[in-house]
Amino acid sequence: MADGETVLVEHADGVCRITLNRPDKLNAFNTEMHKALFAALTHAADSEPVRAVLLTGAGRAFCAGQDLGDRDPSITGATPDLGATLDSTYNPLVRLIRSIEKPIVCAVNGVAAGAGASLALACDIVLAARTAKFIQAFSRIGLVPDSGATWTLPHLVGEARAKGLALTGTPLAAETAAEWGMIWGVVADGLLMGEAETLSAELAAGPTVGLGLTKRALQAAATNSLDSQLDLERDLQREAGRTPDYTEGVSAFLGKRKPSFTGRRG
Numbered sequence: 001m002a003d004g005e006t007v008l009v010e011h012a013d014g015v016c017r018i019t020l021n022r023p024d025k026l027n028a029f030n031t032e033m034h035k036a037l038f039a040a041l042t043h044a045a046d047s048e049p050v051r052a053v054l055l056t057g058a059g060r061a062f063c064a065g066q067d068l069g070d071r072d073p074s075i076t077g078a079t080p081d082l083g084a085t086l087d088s089t090y091n092p093l094v095r096l097i098r099s100i101e102k103p104i105v106c107a108v109n110g111v112a113a114g115a116g117a118s119l120a121l122a123c124d125i126v127l128a129a130r131t132a133k134f135i136q137a138f139s140r141i142g143l144v145p146d147s148g149a150t151w152t153l154p155h156l157v158g159e160a161r162a163k164g165l166a167l168t169g170t171p172l173a174a175e176t177a178a179e180w181g182m183i184w185g186v187v188a189d190g191l192l193m194g195e196a197e198t199l200s201a202e203l204a205a206g207p208t209v210g211l212g213l214t215k216r217a218l219q220a221a222a223t224n225s226l227d228s229q230l231d232l233e234r235d236l237q238r239e240a241g242r243t244p245d246y247t248e249g250v251s252a253f254l255g256k257r258k259p260s261f262t263g264r265r266g
């Protein structure tokens with residue numbers, strides 16, 4: 001990795017670790033960081049040896065959302081089209097994260113505000129440092145929660161809590177976020193990266209085709225009827241049942257040994 005990069009990418013144990021790297025701006029998004037993150041995730045999606053992704057932030061924050069210095073209407077004097085910004089950057093990013101059929105772990109190492117909180121919630125498993133906070137900062141600057149937050153929040157915590165968070169902008173402590181089911185877990189600050197790396201490596205060594213199909217099924221449940229979901233499960237189970245990892249999983253279970261999964265489709 002070179003100095004000055006807005007996103008750092010490292011590979012180990014089948015895990016692509018992506019670190020947002022603008023620590024002096026609390027890893028707020030500028031155009032360059034958007035491009036670099038999108039490219040890193042696209043590479044992780046397409047690369048066969050990558051079987052899980054770990055996303056985190058450098059320094060004391062996870063991500064403070066949009067770099068407001070880049071979007072200050074009082075400087076340009078022009079009426080901004082923030083919808084165009086969402087169309088060209090944040091929305092493709094969230095769609096990409098949801099479409100990657102590999103587990104994406106997010107280690108929220110510090111504050112996650114605005115679109116930074118939305119980014120974390122778009123990931124599959126969120127672990128947060130005990131001192132981290134989630135802030136729906138949008139209402140503080142006259143904006144609407146974006147990057148999927150108006151969808152993920154009510155799905156995760158229910159409408160009452162989503163409205164409370166979004167309308168007041170009250171910071172939510174990581175521990176409360178976990179109690180509310182908004183994230184998977186909380187870890188002591190100094191242990192966060194170790195736990196997140198272990199979890200990501202375990203997932204990467206798992207039956208990753210099946211895990212990817214599981215992600216697809218669970219995401220589809222938000223809009224499917226039970227009937228459609230049963231059909232989807234049938235189709236995905238058919239696909240999972242044809243993978244070498246299913247054969248390996250069953251024979252390891254029956255042979256009372258640890259399975260050795262490859263993540264191959266056939």
Ligand code: LHQ
Nearest residue numbers: 025026028064065066067068069071082085113114115137
């Ligand atoms: C920042 C930022 C930041 C620039 C900290 N930008 N510098 C989508 C479409 C298009 C446009 C609009 O937005 C969106 C989606 C969004 O994400 S909207 C929400 C944007 N984010 C925010 O409103 C959060 C702004 N930041 C904060 O409220 C605070 O910084 C938090 C609560 C995150 C952290 O507070 P502190 O721990 O007290 O840190 P700090 O405020 O002192 O920040 C440290 C530095 O980082 C500081 O720079 P400086 O040069 O004074 O050290 C901040 O200016 C800079 N920074 N967030 N978003």
